[in-house]
Amino acid sequence: MLDLFFSIAILIFIAGTAIALAGVVRDSRIARTLSLACTVAASIFLAAFALVLLVTGAALRLPVWQPFPGIAVTFFIDRLAAFFLVIIGAVSACVAIYAAGYIEHMEGGSRRNLLCACMALFVLAMALVVGSATTIAFLLFWELMAAVSFLLVTYEYTTGETTRAGIFYFVMTQLSTLFVMLGFIALFLATGSFAISPAQVAVGSAPLVTVAFLALFIGFSIKAGIIPFHKWLPYAHPASPSPVSALMSGVMLKVAVYGLIRFLIAVFTPDLWWGILILCAGTASAILGIIYAIKEDDIKGLLAYSSIENIGIIFVGIGLFVIFSCSGLSLLATISLLAALFHSLNHALFKSLLFLTAGSVVHATGTRDIEQMGGLSSRMPVTSALFFTGAAAIAALPPLNGFASELLVYTAFLESVTLVDPLIKILLFICLALFALTSALSAACFVKAFGSIFLARPRSRASENAHEAGLSMLAGPAVLATACVVLGVFSYQILTGFGYVLPVPDLLFVSILLLLMGSLTYIFLYFAASHTVRISETWGCGSPSLPSSAEYTGHGFSEPIVTIFASIYRTKKAVTNDYYDQHGCILKEGKAEIRLLKFFEEYLYLPVARTASRIAERVSHVQNGCLDTYLLYVFLAVVAVIVYLGVTA
Amino acid sequence: MSYGFILYGIINTLCVVLAAPLFVSLVKKVKAWTQGRQGQSVFQTYYTLAKLLKKEVLYSPDASRITRVTPWVCIAAVLVASLFVPLVYVTAPAGGIGNIILFLYLLVLGRFFMALAGLDAGSTFGGMGSSREMSIAAVIEPTTIIVFAALVFVFKSLNIIDMVGTAVSAGTLLTPTLILLGISLFIILIVETARIPVDNPETHLELTMIHEGMVLEQSGRNLALMEFSAAIKQMILMALVINLIVPWGIATVLTPAAIGIAITLLIVKCVILALVIGLFESSMAKMRFFRLPSLFAMAFFFSTLIIIIEVFA
Numbered sequence: 001m002l003d004l005f006f007s008i009a010i011l012i013f014i015a016g017t018a019i020a021l022a023g024v025v026r027d028s029r030i031a032r033t034l035s036l037a038c039t040v041a042a043s044i045f046l047a048a049f050a051l052v053l054l055v056t057g058a059a060l061r062l063p064v065w066q067p068f069p070g071i072a073v074t075f076f077i078d079r080l081a082a083f084f085l086v087i088i089g090a091v092s093a094c095v096a097i098y099a100a101g102y103i104e105h106m107e108g109g110s111r112r113n114l115l116c117a118c119m120a121l122f123v124l125a126m127a128l129v130v131g132s133a134t135t136i137a138f139l140l141f142w143e144l145m146a147a148v149s150f151l152l153v154t155y156e157y158t159t160g161e162t163t164r165a166g167i168f169y170f171v172m173t174q175l176s177t178l179f180v181m182l183g184f185i186a187l188f189l190a191t192g193s194f195a196i197s198p199a200q201v202a203v204g205s206a207p208l209v210t211v212a213f214l215a216l217f218i219g220f221s222i223k224a225g226i227i228p229f230h231k232w233l234p235y236a237h238p239a240s241p242s243p244v245s246a247l248m249s250g251v252m253l254k255v256a257v258y259g260l261i262r263f264l265i266a267v268f269t270p271d272l273w274w275g276i277l278i279l280c281a282g283t284a285s286a287i288l289g290i291i292y293a294i295k296e297d298d299i300k301g302l303l304a305y306s307s308i309e310n311i312g313i314i315f316v317g318i319g320l321f322v323i324f325s326c327s328g329l330s331l332l333a334t335i336s337l338l339a340a341l342f343h344s345l346n347h348a349l350f351k352s353l354l355f356l357t358a359g360s361v362v363h364a365t366g367t368r369d370i371e372q373m374g375g376l377s378s379r380m381p382v383t384s385a386l387f388f389t390g391a392a393a394i395a396a397l398p399p400l401n402g403f404a405s406e407l408l409v410y411t412a413f414l415e416s417v418t419l420v421d422p423l424i425k426i427l428l429f430i431c432l433a434l435f436a437l438t439s440a441l442s443a444a445c446f447v448k449a450f451g452s453i454f455l456a457r458p459r460s461r462a463s464e465n466a467h468e469a470g471l472s473m474l475a476g477p478a479v480l481a482t483a484c485v486v487l488g489v490f491s492y493q494i495l496t497g498f499g500y501v502l503p504v505p506d507l508l509f510v511s512i513l514l515l516l517m518g519s520l521t522y523i524f525l526y527f528a529a530s531h532t533v534r535i536s537e538t539w540g541c542g543s544p545s546l547p548s549s550a551e552y553t554g555h556g557f558s559e560p561i562v563t564i565f566a567s568i569y570r571t572k573k574a575v576t577n578d579y580y581d582q583h584g585c586i587l588k589e590g591k592a593e594i595r596l597l598k599f600f601e602e603y604l605y606l607p608v609a610r611t612a613s614r615i616a617e618r619v620s621h622v623q624n625g626c627l628d629t630y631l632l633y634v635f636l637a638v639v640a641v642i643v644y645l646g647v648t649a
Numbered sequence: 650m651s652y653g654f655i656l657y658g659i660i661n662t663l664c665v666v667l668a669a670p671l672f673v674s675l676v677k678k679v680k681a682w683t684q685g686r687q688g689q690s691v692f693q694t695y696y697t698l699a700k701l702l703k704k705e706v707l708y709s710p711d712a713s714r715i716t717r718v719t720p721w722v723c724i725a726a727v728l729v730a731s732l733f734v735p736l737v738y739v740t741a742p743a744g745g746i747g748n749i750i751l752f753l754y755l756l757v758l759g760r761f762f763m764a765l766a767g768l769d770a771g772s773t774f775g776g777m778g779s780s781r782e783m784s785i786a787a788v789i790e791p792t793t794i795i796v797f798a799a800l801v802f803v804f805k806s807l808n809i810i811d812m813v814g815t816a817v818s819a820g821t822l823l824t825p826t827l828i829l830l831g832i833s834l835f836i837i838l839i840v841e842t843a844r845i846p847v848d849n850p851e852t853h854l855e856l857t858m859i860h861e862g863m864v865l866e867q868s869g870r871n872l873a874l875m876e877f878s879a880a881i882k883q884m885i886l887m888a889l890v891i892n893l894i895v896p897w898g899i900a901t902v903l904t905p906a907a908i909g910i911a912i913t914l915l916i917v918k919c920v921i922l923a924l925v926i927g928l929f930e931s932s933m934a935k936m937r938f939f940r941l942p943s944l945f946a947m948a949f950f951f952s953t954l955i956i957i958i959e960v961f962a
Contacts (some may be wrong), residue, residue: 397754513732552780
């Protein structure tokens, strides 16, 4: 019965793709809307189906296609896969609802139909990756997901920036596939099986398993955006349309997280140092991600860096899980894994919420630069409330969902005092300190984002004339925002409902207390305080009315943090002045520059890229395009084969 | 939930609400004495709050809903947080009240709104205050969490109410580490309550102010709420230091005599701590803003060292 539901969802996705493609020629709006409606329906179907599996705990196996003996495309959906299918389904449905309104404001004519088709296909590919029961199927759909997402990123291919971002993304995503494939080959060599099931490691192949883990770790890290493999995120997200950014950041990164968790739990028996590696990579991503995010002026770039941070937090959870399960602390291991999973869900919700509302803002103001915005809270009241919910959730304010999952991470860290090994304990304490710093910086980052975009006065004409988004562009994010609140306030009840009774506070109780204290104060002040309210000009140090340029800008806001962490940004400030006189009194002309070093790009990416192109240059001497040369190669090859056969015979 | 816990909540909240403004004025009084002035009355903060309640509320035409809700959020967050630190009476915690992480994040909740309200009116001062506040809060965070982790390590519990309970029942200091942790907690107290050398609560000069900058646009009832929540925050942080390091006298049974003794002792201890804060502030100059990270780094290494010693001991 249930397997039928899964197949139906797949068919609706395919129908969505087909309908949109059918309308390409006539640039049909109806086709687009229908296609997106299919995506919404299929996503809801998928989420509902997965939710049933998640609640009942049943597992489902679907054999689909077996081209050769031993090589099969099979689906297997257990509780873990069902959980990620819920994420994919729920978020994609909201994004597609939003896209129905957004896409009609976009340029590109009939290309928009292709965008709808690709979106349906993209969601389908992600769902199939999660459902895969064999490494072959996994790789197949992984590659489909990569290819379709590349098409989505390069939607606005006419702008130079997008082309560059698209190519960057394509290279990185192929690198990811390459490493995943390497990992699968190593696994096959070690176990002789393509199934994603507990590895029966052949004798003497232990190093091969380590190789497999490392390759898979790098492959999934590239896709998830773990530093130092993160550089594609801040390029691809600003370049792609907002619903696509929301899908990629909210959902696709989680598919990579799923891959890592699936292989750690179902295939490998992890070593302690694997956990330490994952923990350190996660901590580094979290802290560096948010430090880079805070200096961004591009709203979507800021959100992209913040995704790197949140994926870091998820990796911290996974790392702790491995460390604790290797140390035999099963309760703490459960808490850490739940933290990682819960944060995956939460990040999917609030990050897609933020990307979608940011898309509305970008659409309304025509710029991605937050310095050109301001004053939007009165012009776009609903969007601002929705963005605020997302910002509060991502800044881990209680009682929202971001706090609920970070609380689990903190609990795991702080309870680790029961751990035996003192050295690991100290490592955990240091990671804990960095984690706390990350969390506090993300609060600062989103104060900056919300403050600069929505508060005070408009800083440009476009921002002054901004208007509220349409109904569908509010409905999708509104669902996500509600989910953020509900999952936070009822987190304790939900976890208990799934059978995890954990030593964490009941946030419902805390919310009631907050309301109670607020209303008690209100009642007291209702009787005790004056009720006169007056609207009056802000004090501007005596000048009659200050222009909006006198406000504190986003740049100004992040300046203290940029200065404090100057050694990480590698900020270089240089001032050169020319003078008319030799005493340097009368200025002729001057130049001042602030240069931020793109550390990873200049020290990691470019050297690798240069080496690759040098090798390619050598190889291209062989491939000179002249027919005679190729004939020579063929002749030499034939001679070599004949000689070889002669010798062996 | 037991009646005992509800009673605990009522007693604790009453103590905090009634006593908090007293210690704000007391620190000012101590500072006045060291400067050779007579200073204001120790009840001045009560008078100021009462006066502010009678005044009208002013809003900037640019101010959004953020400015309007911030005072309420701040006071609600800090009042709930005050339930997490037992002042005079300790009982078994319920419903996760007392969780040390939740405590920390309730303070973050207030700060987040306050910083947004600072940006809301579009004045330069407010933004300056918000920016500095969020930066300082971020840089002190690792120290705070490490000190909290050390407390969890020493008391074997994540719950502040349990910690105080353990401290009371032990009667003596659990380990000498606690004295060292007391120093770190004191630094956190200074930072969180915006005092010298981090911030100067007395000035409205743009060069020095942080916290005052953020509340500059608030007025009337709203300002009263902000100042009151700042006072409560100071009170609960003082109580946290006192009741973990010198827990003697806290009531474990609910009798008028025990509560009476506990209240008297709490006031005595808080007065002493307020004296220390006042003298500490008077003996220091405000630090340059960008010197602060090195102060915090020192506090951080100090706390980490304590942890390392404790872990290997």
